[in-house]
Amino acid sequence: MKRTLVVSAVVVALVAVVVAGSTFAPAPAGAQAKPIVWNLPHVAAPTYYHILNYTAFANKVKEKSGGKMEIRVHPASSLYPSHELIPALVDGRTEIGPVVAGYLTDILLEIGVLDLPFMTGGLDEHRKAANALRPFFTEMLAKKGLKLLTINTWPTQQLFSLQPIKTVGDWKGKKIRVYGADSANTARALGAAPVSIGFGEVYTALEKKTVDGAITSATNAEPMKFFEVSKFINYWNIAGAGGEWFVVNQKAWDGLPKDLQQAVMDALKESRLEDKEWEDAAAWDARAKQRCAELGMTVVEPGKDEIEKARKQARSGWDTWLTRTGADGKRGMELALKALGR
Amino acid sequence: MRRAADVAGLLAGFATLAIVLSVTYDVLMRYFLDQPQLFVDEVAGFLQVLLIFAGAAYTFRVGGHVRVDLVTNAVRPATRAWLRVVTLLVGVVFLAIVIWVTTQSAYTAYRYGRVSAVMLYPLWLPMAFIPAGLALLGLMMVGTLVRQARLAVGPAATRTEVAPDDDPA
Numbered sequence: 001m002k003r004t005l006v007v008s009a010v011v012v013a014l015v016a017v018v019v020a021g022s023t024f025a026p027a028p029a030g031a032q033a034k035p036i037v038w039n040l041p042h043v044a045a046p047t048y049y050h051i052l053n054y055t056a057f058a059n060k061v062k063e064k065s066g067g068k069m070e071i072r073v074h075p076a077s078s079l080y081p082s083h084e085l086i087p088a089l090v091d092g093r094t095e096i097g098p099v100v101a102g103y104l105t106d107i108l109l110e111i112g113v114l115d116l117p118f119m120t121g122g123l124d125e126h127r128k129a130a131n132a133l134r135p136f137f138t139e140m141l142a143k144k145g146l147k148l149l150t151i152n153t154w155p156t157q158q159l160f161s162l163q164p165i166k167t168v169g170d171w172k173g174k175k176i177r178v179y180g181a182d183s184a185n186t187a188r189a190l191g192a193a194p195v196s197i198g199f200g201e202v203y204t205a206l207e208k209k210t211v212d213g214a215i216t217s218a219t220n221a222e223p224m225k226f227f228e229v230s231k232f233i234n235y236w237n238i239a240g241a242g243g244e245w246f247v248v249n250q251k252a253w254d255g256l257p258k259d260l261q262q263a264v265m266d267a268l269k270e271s272r273l274e275d276k277e278w279e280d281a282a283a284w285d286a287r288a289k290q291r292c293a294e295l296g297m298t299v300v301e302p303g304k305d306e307i308e309k310a311r312k313q314a315r316s317g318w319d320t321w322l323t324r325t326g327a328d329g330k331r332g333m334e335l336a337l338k339a340l341g342r
Numbered sequence: 343m344r345r346a347a348d349v350a351g352l353l354a355g356f357a358t359l360a361i362v363l364s365v366t367y368d369v370l371m372r373y374f375l376d377q378p379q380l381f382v383d384e385v386a387g388f389l390q391v392l393l394i395f396a397g398a399a400y401t402f403r404v405g406g407h408v409r410v411d412l413v414t415n416a417v418r419p420a421t422r423a424w425l426r427v428v429t430l431l432v433g434v435v436f437l438a439i440v441i442w443v444t445t446q447s448a449y450t451a452y453r454y455g456r457v458s459a460v461m462l463y464p465l466w467l468p469m470a471f472i473p474a475g476l477a478l479l480g481l482m483m484v485g486t487l488v489r490q491a492r493l494a495v496g497p498a499a500t501r502t503e504v505a506p507d508d509d510p511a
Contacts, residue, residue: 083459087450106456175378180459184380195378196460210372324462 035062035070036260038095038252041079041088043103045223049280050098050152050244051075053273060267069260071096090144095252098152099141101243105180110325111140112243113332116318117186118311120240120340123156123282130243132339136332137245146247149268152277154217154242155285160206160230161213164300168309177202177214183238185317187215190310206230217242218288227295234300235289236307241281246273343481344403344507350478351400357393361386384458388468395475399482405506419502423494426503430487437480445473 040058044050051073058071080088086107088094099108101115113119114133120126130137130151138148159165165174172191178184184194197205197214205211206229214230215238221227253261268274293299302310322329368382401407414422450456452466489504 087454087456090454091450105459105462107454173376175372175376178460181462184460193372193376193378194380194460195372196380196383320462 033068035065035068036256038069038071039074039079040071040096041074041077041085041094042098043077043082043085043100044075046075048075049284050154050277053152053271053276053280056276057267057271057273060271061264064266064270065260065263069256069263089146089247089249092145092249092251094249096149096248097246099146099245099247100154102154102179108140108144109321110328110332111137111245112321113329113336114241115239115243116321117183117238118236118307118314119318119336121237121307122240123153123278123285125340126153126241126243127151127278129336129339130241133332133335136335140328140332141245141247142250145250147250147253148245148247149264150246150274150277152244152246152274153281154244155219155281155288156217156237156241157215157239158218159213159215159234159236159238160202160221160226161232161234162206162209162230163212164232164298165213165234165236166300166302167306168313171310174212175210177205177211177216179215182317182321183215185320186238186314187317189313189315189317202226203229218292219284221288221292221297222295227292227297230297232298232300233289233292234302236302236310244277343485346478347399347403347482350396350475351403354393354397354400357389357396361389361393364389381461384461384463388463388471391468391471392475395471398475399478402479402482402486403507414503420494420498422503423490423501426490427487427494430483430490434480434483434487437476437483441473441476441480444469444476448473 040054042050042054054073058073061069061071079094082100083103083105085097086099086103089097089099090107099111101112104112104115114126114129120129134148134151137151141148159176161174163170165171168190171187174192175195176187176192177197178187178194179196179199184196187194195205195211197211199216202214202216203224203226206214206226213234214226216226218233218235221233248264256264289299318333322333325332364379364382364386368379372378414425417425448466448469451469452464456465457463458465486504493500493502493504
């Protein structure tokens with residue numbers, strides 16, 4: 001026992017010496033001051049275009065700041081789980097990051113107006129409307145202490161299914177996987193029965209025929225192997241895009257020296273972050289459509305009149321959103337409908 | 343304290359039953375009547391949190407938590423008694439930190455009016471199950487720590503680990 005104590009004491013003393021040595025040792029000559037480090041958490045996989053674009057932006061920040069600032073990109077929810085992202089930004093637990101429309105369930109719900117099902121019909125239309133609503137988004141985000149940097153996007157949301165769903169009538173009675181209250185209300189408004197299933201379980205649900213269809217991005221067909229378990233991909237453009245507002249916590253921004261603020265703004269411009277996001281979404285969507293056909297799926301294109309019919313019916317599904325978002329939501333809706341010419 | 347742990351354990355049991363019944367109801371409704379029950383997925387998730395954290399204190403009381411006894415079995419009872427004092431102390435400190443952090447999370451959810459994705463149920467309630475269950479577990483651990491410390495400094499013949507309180511009464 002005595003011997004063990006002596007050995008333990010020696011080990012502890014050695015560790016203490018090493019730690020103290022590394023802490024108090026003088027910095028080597030020519031060493032730079034510690035850079036300011038910001039964290040940028042994200043939900044997308046490391047190979048997804050968002051991460052590639054944010055990494056390019058982060059590299060540019062490092063370059064423009066002469067190494068005085070570093071932005072660390074954390075993909076695949078490795079820093080915060082998906083639903084924690086928005087509170088983390090609002091609380092300032094993380095300095096910079098995306099507000100993803102798919103996770104707007106409470107805080108900042110009103111900025112998701114363009115992401116309501118059938119609100120926009122494609123990436124171009126969505127972007128045009130998002131540009132028109134930029135002052136509205138800026139104002140709503142500022143209310144929560146966030147500064148809007150760019151408006152980015154996810155690809156469109158389509159419908160995978162076991163049977164073709166080409167007309168509004170085809171939705172009737174189908175069990176459809178949804179991902180939130182608004183998509184559930186919309187599915188219901190179209191006569192379908194919404195089923196809440198986590199993204200990771202969609203493959204099995206389609207395989208076991210627990211659902212007849214699933215709303216998600218066509219870009220998931222190949223990586224998630226949905227082509228193996230659903231024969232049809234129906235291009236209803238349920239969401240013309242998936243909004244993503246790239247923001248910075250205002251307090252963190254205010255605490256940044258002016259030269260570094262300029263470096264961030266220059267990096268945004270030089271990396272063409274916003275343009276690149278929309279270009280990539282379009283390219284990924286186009287490639288996904290082509291790959292779906294090559295992988296043996298039937299690409300179903302509902303007629304414009306059917307999509308318009310669905311949009312009219314789906315509007316009743318927006319009521320819950322309007323009730324929950326109050327005056328701000330009402331204003332956002334009016335601006336969105338005006339921008340879309342509806 | 344024992345009574346509170348038993349009541350919480352009972353609650354965990356009822357939560358298990360409620361999960362089984364609600365999931366069965368959902369499957370039957372979906373399979374036979376094409377009427378999936380949207381609430382079940384979220385309610386079952388919340389009940390699972392209750393099941394885990396309400397059951398933690400009771401499980402501790404009856405000595406049901408997984409323990410690694412590779413080291414403790416190899417040392418003398420008196421050393422074992424002191425090791426238990428240390429591990430319980432570390433456990434209580436660790437729990438205090440987790441309780442503090444999870445209470446803050448639940449409070450933040452309440453402050454922001456955070457709701458579940460589909461049914462829009464308030465999230466603070468299931469989130470509050472976590473610190474509440476852990477607080478009960480922590481109190482049970484403090485009780486055991488006091489008993490264990492008394493044994494450790496007591497007469498040499500009785501210096502050993504306190505037995506789990508497995509009296510079902």
